[in-house]
Amino acid sequence: MRERAVIAIDGPAGVGKSTLARRIAAELGYVYIDTGAMYRAITLRILQGAIDYHDSAAIRALLDIVHISFDPEGKIFLDGMDVSDTLRSAEVNALVSQVASLPEVRERMQALQREIGKDGGAVLDGRDIGSAVFPDAEVKFYLDASIEERARRRLSDGKESVFVELEAIKNDLARRDTADKERAHSPLVQTKDAIYIDTSGMVIENVLEVMLRYISGRSVG
Numbered sequence: 001m002r003e004r005a006v007i008a009i010d011g012p013a014g015v016g017k018s019t020l021a022r023r024i025a026a027e028l029g030y031v032y033i034d035t036g037a038m039y040r041a042i043t044l045r046i047l048q049g050a051i052d053y054h055d056s057a058a059i060r061a062l063l064d065i066v067h068i069s070f071d072p073e074g075k076i077f078l079d080g081m082d083v084s085d086t087l088r089s090a091e092v093n094a095l096v097s098q099v100a101s102l103p104e105v106r107e108r109m110q111a112l113q114r115e116i117g118k119d120g121g122a123v124l125d126g127r128d129i130g131s132a133v134f135p136d137a138e139v140k141f142y143l144d145a146s147i148e149e150r151a152r153r154r155l156s157d158g159k160e161s162v163f164v165e166l167e168a169i170k171n172d173l174a175r176r177d178t179a180d181k182e183r184a185h186s187p188l189v190q191t192k193d194a195i196y197i198d199t200s201g202m203v204i205e206n207v208l209e210v211m212l213r214y215i216s217g218r219s220v221g
């Protein structure tokens with residue numbers, strides 16, 4: 001039995017999960033684990049090493065030596081180097097869904113996520129937290145929003161270059177939705193016990209309020 005809760009936040013790209021997960025963790029004094037950043041870090045390492053991601057022996061060898069960790073502020077380190085700011089490059093964006101669909105990568109990342117969160121007091125955001133990483137999480141959310149709304153948010157939050165048109169962002173989100181939902185290993189699914197929130201038309205503060213109210217109703221924190 002964990003003394004403090006594990007809070008799982010899943011949903012498609014661009015729905016506001018990381019902002020909300022970070023805010024909830026700060027509010028409760030929990031650690032925040034950005035699992036997408038872990039898949040991005042492995043992707044960055046594959047690019048740096050010019051490794052062919054189809055070569056499963058090379059990927060397994062890399063997974064045996066690579067070291068990924070977080071500091072208390074949520075910064076992510078790859079082999080001791082702070083890579084928090086390099087994980088959102090166009091090169092990483094283009095390859096990360098393929099890397100995240102490799103079973104050996106998923107198994108290793110999921111094991112690491114379970115290890116970091118095993119004592120509770122953790123908020124994890126991703127695609128498979130409530131379904132595969134912590135199916136026994138005390139609180140599970142599934143956040144959703146229309147593709148138009150997610151694309152508009154991406155454009156205004158500066159995560160995409162201003163030169164990227166709304167249509168191009170929509171196409172990229174659609175491509176990533178398909179990759180996340182249709183991969184064979186731990187795809188994005190909404191579990192029956194997850195609280196579903198459609199955040200279309202809601203400001204982040206309202207979503208946060210709804211989530212915190214639900215968490216305090218579950219007497220965790």
Ligand code: DC
Nearest residue numbers: 035036037039096097100126127128
């Ligand atoms: O949330 P994000 O955009 O940073 O995620 C990056 C990629 O990693 C995206 O292709 C989905 C994938 N991902 C995943 O498969 N499972 C997770 N738990 C988190 C992210």
